[in-house]
Amino acid sequence: MTAVSAKSPRLTATTQAPARPATGEIPGLYWVVGALLVLAPLFCSHFVLLQILGWAMILGMIALSLMFLAGYGGMVSLVQLTIAGIAGYLTAILGTSAVSGISLNWPWWLAVPVAMLVAVVFGTLVGALAVRTAGIYTIMITLAIAAAFFYFVQQNYAVFNGFTGFNNLIPPVFLGVDWHNPIAFYYLILSCAALAYLAVLYVARTPFGLALQGVRDNARRMAALGFSVTAHRIAAYSVASLIAAVAGVLLVWLNAQVSPGTVAVGPAIDILIIAVVGGIGHPIGAFIGALIYVILRTFALDALVAVGLSGERFQLLIGLGFLIIVFGSPDGLLGLWTKLQNRSQRGILPDREVSR
Amino acid sequence: MSAVATRSIAERLSSAGTANALELRGVTKLFGALAALTDISLSVSPGERRAVLGSNGAGKTTLFNCITGDFLPTSGTIRLFGEDVTRFPAHERIRRGLRRTYQISQLFPGLSVLDNVYLACCGVSRSRFSFIRPRRDDALLATAEQLTEAVHLRDVRDIKVAVLSYGQQRQLEIALALAGAPRFVLFDEPAAGLSPTERRELVEILTNLPGHMGFIIIEHDMDVALRVAERVTMMHNGRIFKEGLPEEIEADPEVQALYLGGGHA
Numbered sequence A: 001m002t003a004v005s006a007k008s009p010r011l012t013a014t015t016q017a018p019a020r021p022a023t024g025e026i027p028g029l030y031w032v033v034g035a036l037l038v039l040a041p042l043f044c045s046h047f048v049l050l051q052i053l054g055w056a057m058i059l060g061m062i063a064l065s066l067m068f069l070a071g072y073g074g075m076v077s078l079v080q081l082t083i084a085g086i087a088g089y090l091t092a093i094l095g096t097s098a099v100s101g102i103s104l105n106w107p108w109w110l111a112v113p114v115a116m117l118v119a120v121v122f123g124t125l126v127g128a129l130a131v132r133t134a135g136i137y138t139i140m141i142t143l144a145i146a147a148a149f150f151y152f153v154q155q156n157y158a159v160f161n162g163f164t165g166f167n168n169l170i171p172p173v174f175l176g177v178d179w180h181n182p183i184a185f186y187y188l189i190l191s192c193a194a195l196a197y198l199a200v201l202y203v204a205r206t207p208f209g210l211a212l213q214g215v216r217d218n219a220r221r222m223a224a225l226g227f228s229v230t231a232h233r234i235a236a237y238s239v240a241s242l243i244a245a246v247a248g249v250l251l252v253w254l255n256a257q258v259s260p261g262t263v264a265v266g267p268a269i270d271i272l273i274i275a276v277v278g279g280i281g282h283p284i285g286a287f288i289g290a291l292i293y294v295i296l297r298t299f300a301l302d303a304l305v306a307v308g309l310s311g312e313r314f315q316l317l318i319g320l321g322f323l324i325i326v327f328g329s330p331d332g333l334l335g336l337w338t339k340l341q342n343r344s345q346r347g348i349l350p351d352r353e354v355s356r
Numbered sequence B: 001m002s003a004v005a006t007r008s009i010a011e012r013l014s015s016a017g018t019a020n021a022l023e024l025r026g027v028t029k030l031f032g033a034l035a036a037l038t039d040i041s042l043s044v045s046p047g048e049r050r051a052v053l054g055s056n057g058a059g060k061t062t063l064f065n066c067i068t069g070d071f072l073p074t075s076g077t078i079r080l081f082g083e084d085v086t087r088f089p090a091h092e093r094i095r096r097g098l099r100r101t102y103q104i105s106q107l108f109p110g111l112s113v114l115d116n117v118y119l120a121c122c123g124v125s126r127s128r129f130s131f132i133r134p135r136r137d138d139a140l141l142a143t144a145e146q147l148t149e150a151v152h153l154r155d156v157r158d159i160k161v162a163v164l165s166y167g168q169q170r171q172l173e174i175a176l177a178l179a180g181a182p183r184f185v186l187f188d189e190p191a192a193g194l195s196p197t198e199r200r201e202l203v204e205i206l207t208n209l210p211g212h213m214g215f216i217i218i219e220h221d222m223d224v225a226l227r228v229a230e231r232v233t234m235m236h237n238g239r240i241f242k243e244g245l246p247e248e249i250e251a252d253p254e255v256q257a258l259y260l261g262g263g264h265a
């Protein structure tokens, strides 16, 4: 045994980075990225603002909700897009859309909160089911729920308008601003994404967030410290659902429509790919993964056609990229980035990473 | 924290003198065909310090697992301060003042030492569900800092547990069990693998525990066990076969034949 007493010089001289760095100091790169995002409307087209940056931030929020569960809680859920989809669908059903026979025309300030509430309740119920399983079974049960919801909305015409879904969903006018305006809507997305990101960083260091990481690391010990492991896991689903629900409302406003394709199984799995590619070890990974995904989806097709390949191959490209990243760095792109950073001996991320 | 403290004092007063801290009646635990525990009956009064001795595989750890609710017993009842907790989940027993350490450390390797202890303090407080970060003057955080110091881990409090030495992990294991004003603690071989210096520190920590805090210690090291315990229970093959004062146990020929002579000196 190499037992060492607490006063050993070996430990005071340790080079291990402290797990609790001085808070409040935000690395320079964050200010640069933040400033670029705020100033983006000055030099970006509306297409780039909404279809690239806006879409990436919305997908990033949904991936963030998965990162919260998987990175901090050790629970991989494939139902996050479905939860966002429920919030989106209910915004259409309760609020205003082109399908006047179904939409109830509630004012937005009633329709949107109720839509989000239903999504959070749904996510919590899924959580209550899923937390009784572990590992691959959690993935299977959440995937099954996602698939069931997809087929349900596709076949239900009375409430979900079946295959067609709802269109003409536009952001409302409030606080004297027409949020349908591309620049205003961009700022709405940016604020929500930034808020969700900062909230996750904040919660990670609260008793709830620490306990969630404790449950991930050692559920048995958590119970032996007085924590109800099940209650904590379910509550984590509620928190993640809230983030996904906000993103869901923004998503249907961005696309002006919601249909079964929005909540199909393929896109649900894409959320996992986004989170893993970006790096599930830190909240920012979700947004990095989402940006890469959106850029690939938007430009890979043209790029492939330009070099004489068939455009449908872009899924293959995404798949290949996924494989390369997962094999090259289990912590995703973020893991590669921190490896490089460690070489130059400087921290890059505010607060600490999720440690696995 | 203070609300919990006052409540537990009230509970303690109401149950004082009337109930044993721990009372097992006919506890049996089967693993398939293997009887790890057979008809165990055991009473420990509040504040009592008990050692449980026995050879490898005697069922000592299984006994702890049944008391804390890590496993449900196959039959029998378990009472904690007079309350029947046989079917309670582990966290409900912990919230009633029970704590334990594990033979194989059960820590949170991804968190810092202080975060580990702070979590332990949160577990039995209302703030375990808090979405507010602790302030610098937070009472639980202060308790966690004191506890970290008490187990000699102050210098490494901001280090990730994964990189601690074995001895330090054992000390942290004890800190987690002492968080949140426990009334009764189960120590599972806390001295195993420690250096002589660390053993001395451990004995000091155990003997300095507040008088109302009873405990059971499983320990192969007779020096440690007989120094901290007031009574000794001997286990063999899942049964209790002797109970008495340390000097009685030491002098008992049957015990010497079975245990002390068995290479455990």
Ligand SMILES: Nc1ncnc2c1ncn2[C@@H]1O[C@H](COP(=O)(O)OP(=O)(O)OP(=O)(O)O)[C@@H](O)[C@H]1O
Residues within 6 Å of the ligand: B031, B034, B036, B054, B055, B056, B057, B058, B059, B060, B061, B062, B063, B103
């Ligand atoms: N989870 C389990 N599943 C099956 N058998 C188990 C389990 N836990 C313990 N046992 C068996 O129960 C018996 C008692 O084990 P236990 O760990 O309680 O012994 P112990 O007295 O703590 O021994 P040691 O001194 O080695 O720690 C052993 O035969 C062991 O193999």
Ligand SMILES: [Mg+2]
Residues within 6 Å of the ligand: B060, B061, B062, B103
């Ligand atoms: Mg044991």
